[in-house]
Amino acid sequence: MAEFRRNAVKIKHILARRPFKALMIALLVGLVFGVAQIGEPLENMIELGRNKLRSHPASGSIVLIAIDDRSVGEIGSAHWNGSQLASLVRQADAAGARQIHLDDELDDVGTARQAADLESALGSARAQILLPARFSINPVSGARSDYLPPARFARHARLANTNLFVWWDDRVWQHPYAAEIGDRPVPSLSSLLGGADPKPGALFRIDYANDIRSIPMVSASDVLDHRIGPEQFAGKRVVIARTDIGVEHYRAPGVTLVPGILIHIAAAETILRGVPLDLGWPIPLAVALLLAAAVVCARRRAIAAGILALAVAAAIIAPLLLEIAGIHIQMLPPLAALLTAAVVRIVARLRRTYQTRGTINIVTGKPNLQALHQAERNAGIVVSARVANYAQITxxxxxxxxxELVEQIFGRLEFGADGAQIYQADEGVFVWVARDDRDESIVQRIEGLQALFRSPIVVATRLIDLAVTFGLDHDASRPLAQRTSSALVAADEALRDGKRWASFNPATIKDADWAMSLLGRLDHAIDKKELWVAYQPKVDCKTGATIGAEALVRWAHPEKGQLPPDQFVGAAERGGRIDRLTYFVLDSAxxxxARIQGRDPDFTMAVNLSVLLLSSRTLVPTVEALLLQHRVEPRLLTLEVTETSTLGSAEDxxxxxxxxxxxxxxxSIDDYGTGFSTLEYLRRIPASEIKIDRSFIAMLCNSQSDRIMVNSTIQLAHSLGRKVVAEGxxxxxxxxxxxxxxxxxxxGYHTGRPVPLAVLLKRLKSTGAQEAA
Structure with a gap:
């Protein structure tokens, strides 16, 4: 039992080692690439490149008598009768052909006399006669049907399967040795022409290094007219098949569309050069894992890089040499495993380097905050010292x-740190965790440090005054990283308030959490479609017809309930989210x-536009893209810009x-009357509309000054050729x-409250043109 435990401990240590983990990751990646064939498109492309390097002419032992377009034109039909086919067979047989494959469905070969003539030619031939047999599968029902030549012809011939297997990329990469047709195995045409042992269900990879264009080919019309000498067919395997434009063509890798018979001949040429062997990816993957083990275990980078370079070179050269010998392998799964192992080694090295360098300030060599967080020393009071003028000094x-500057600061801080390790952050921030957690002792030390820092320090013969404030965090229940930030906040508060030091107030956490949560929740709400858009109708003042609407964003917060826009739109502007929020509303609007256009092609939509977006380079392209996406004419969109003092002076x-x-x-100039409007402002802004603020409209009937202001604004806008919208x-x-x-x-609420789109659509559908009360 003790021996078993010792062995278990040893195995556990082995499994925990980095090289073993790297090999396991490499193995997993290799298996994924191999089983899922993730890299098959790239593997095929690389194979095409190797085929071009190995390209060679066909053996010439297979000759194609092609019923091509010229033959069809001279005979007058692509479907030749029995006598014409018999003539081709007799001439090939008389010339001494070894095999003759007649690739034609012989169900209809003309008259009885013509059929008898063909049967006689097949029966009297000295060469081995091959006739096609195939199956087809209905793409809708999935039903299979088999085709066999008529018995009167088949009894004089051997059947050859002529099915082609088209891969997912619409190309023919592999070919069967045989297929089951009519409950019996039928050798493929390539097996019979190439002399291979038919193995039902087995596939082999076609070697397209055999140049399909070099396959000997003669026109059937030339054979019929005795323009081809017998030496063309003597001792050859002859294939008689259609190649005209009307026959089905397939994509052969590396070439354009070709008649299917040429792919059969290319497969036969592959077998004639030796029965191909497909080793796939498992064996290469095993070899790659051995090389990967050498890469991850090598102690020197040069050795690991050398092994990796040799392995990659072998992955490029080995398939080429093996394919010359008729052996095919897949290299992307092993190569992916090998490169994964190399990447794991590099990442591990970078991680070790980062862990070493990431804890040290690269300029001063002092430990940084990363080192503090790794030390995980949280007991005690966290003290932060902020040198306010550090940036100006450096x-x-x-x-x-x-x-030298930092070393002198460290030297003084060490008097008050009582032996605690001091850590340097960025921009003149220094932090330590006090060993003595008594407030009185910490305050005395800080007061002493303040007195010490009143004296300038000397750097390169220069006297430099330092403005230093301190912050404290006493709450040991929170994570150290949060306490460090809290102490720094307290130091900044002390600087702002003119104090020497300050303690962090936990009561501020709740407000900070809500402020941060608001922006985070806003991102989440946009992503999860928690925000929605309400539409307030805009009514023609004269006719009472609903001519448009304003899109207003709404948010049902899961914790705070319904939030008015003024509680999150301002936060979105300050937090840099106003672009996402605006484009969300614009997209919805x-x-x-687009939905309303079918009922009212002139229905307009207004959307509020933040002044912050007006300087964005993406504003106009985004608006154009959304208009195009929803097929909305630009004239139907109104963008409302709030009147501000800065808008008129910003050229961009x-x-x-x-x-x-x-x-x-x-x-549209929104909230008109509340800002800094001038005639120059109205002249420079290319607005077609002025929207009077609701504060003036609400007092229209009670305030003489507001009545005068609204009336004069309407008259001024009309004189400038602009429309006026009154809100509220x-x-x-x-x-x-x-x-x-x-x-x-x-x-306003009198003519229509903001409502969901469905309610607006119902209103438009039921009333057509809504009249104001």
Whole structure:
């Protein structure tokens, strides 16, 4: 029992070793490539290249009497009668042919006399006569049907199977030795012509290095007219078959479409040069694993690289040499296994290098935060020191003096670290875990360090003042990485508040978690389609007809419930997600327009556009692509841009607005009246619409100043040739006042609340043109 345990322990150690793991991974990759034939397309392409290198003419022992297009034209039909076929057979037989294959379905060979003539020719032939037998499978029902030549002809001949096996790439790569037809094995034509032992179910790979174009071929019309001498057929295997344009053609690897009979002859030529042997991929994979073991176990990189180079060279040369001898192997599975082993070795080496170098600051040689996290020392107070002016100092120092600067900082910090290891982060941050977790002791040490850092340090004869603040984290229950960040946050807060040091307040974690969760949830909501778009109808102020809608994003948060847009749109802008959010809404809105076009080809859709996107180079191409994708005319899309003080001065933003206008997209100045509008602003923005802010519309009937402002805005917009949209219309009284002022379009709860697309479609379908109340 003890011996068994010792052996089990030894096996466990062997399995845990890196070389063994690398070999197992290599074996798995090789098996996947071999069993699933993942690399078969590439393997076939490489084989075609080898075939071109080995290309040689056919043996010439098989001659094709081709019923070609010229013969068909001279005879007048591709289906020759029995007497014509008999004449071909007799002439080939008289010339001394060894075998004659008549590749023709003999069900209809003309009159009885013509059929008797063919039967006589077959019966009196001295050469071995071969006739085709095949099967077919109905692609719909899967039913199989067999074809055998008529008995009166078959009794004078030996049957030859003429089925071709077309591979997934529509090419014929392999060929059968024999097939079951009529409950009996029938040798393939290539087996009979090549003299191979027929093995039912077995396949062999056709050697397309035999140049199909070099196969001896004579026209059947020349044979009938005795223009071909008997020496062409003496001692040869003769095949009589159609090659005209009407016969079925197949793709032979390395060449264009060819008549199927040429592929049969190419297969026979393969056998004539020696029965091919297909070793597949298992044996090469075993050899590759031995080489892979040498690669992963080699201690020197040069030796491993040499073995790998020799192995790759052998993978290129060996198949070529073996195919000359008629042996075919697959090299991609073993090559994939070998390269996998090499990659595993490289990755392992890089990982070891990274683990060594990744824990050291490459400039100063001091341990970094990665080394701190690997040390997993979490007990105690985490102290972070921030040198606020570190970037300014290093920017003025020669690069070689940065190490001296850090060494002096380390030297001073060590007085307050009480023997704890100090770790250097980026941009003047230094961290350690205090061994003494008493607050009074830590504070005294920090006060001492502050006094020490009041004195400048000397680097390269220069006096340098350091602005240092400290941050503390006392919560040992959290991971060390989080505590390090918390201590740094506290140091930054101390710097901001003008203090020497500060402790991290755990109460801020909850707010930070929610802020981070909001952006993360927003990404998730976009990906998982938790966001949805509501559509608020826009109504023609004069006719009351629903002429368009504004797309408004909505979010049913799984934890916070329904969130208003102002709670996440601003966060999306600050967090760099506004482009994803905007394009999501735009995509949904244009899809809605595409559905509505069948009912109303002039229905428009408005989408809010963040000013932050106006500088994006991808804005206009994205809008164009979405319009094209949904087949929506640009004139039906209105992009609403909020009036801001910065918009009018940014040339790149104005250029994008002009490009959008040039392609036909309508532009609208949103929330008009709340920003910094001037006549120059209105002149520069290529907007076709002004949208008056709801704050003015809400007080339209109660405030004389708001009434004057709205009326003057409408008159100004009309004088500039622009439409006016009033948003926030919530009463009939406001609607009537806007009609008197000549407003063009209204939008608000009084004429329609934001609703899902299905409700909007129902509204459009039931009313056609909705009239305002």
């Amino acid at each position: 920017a003025t120092l020669p690069p070689q003096n940065e190490k 244009l899809a809605a327009v 933003q104005l250029a994008n607005l002009k490009r959008l206008s040039d392609i036909g997209v309508q532009l 219309v919530e009463s009939q009284e406001i609607l009537d006042e806007l009609r008197r002022m000549g407003c063009d379009v209204i939008q």
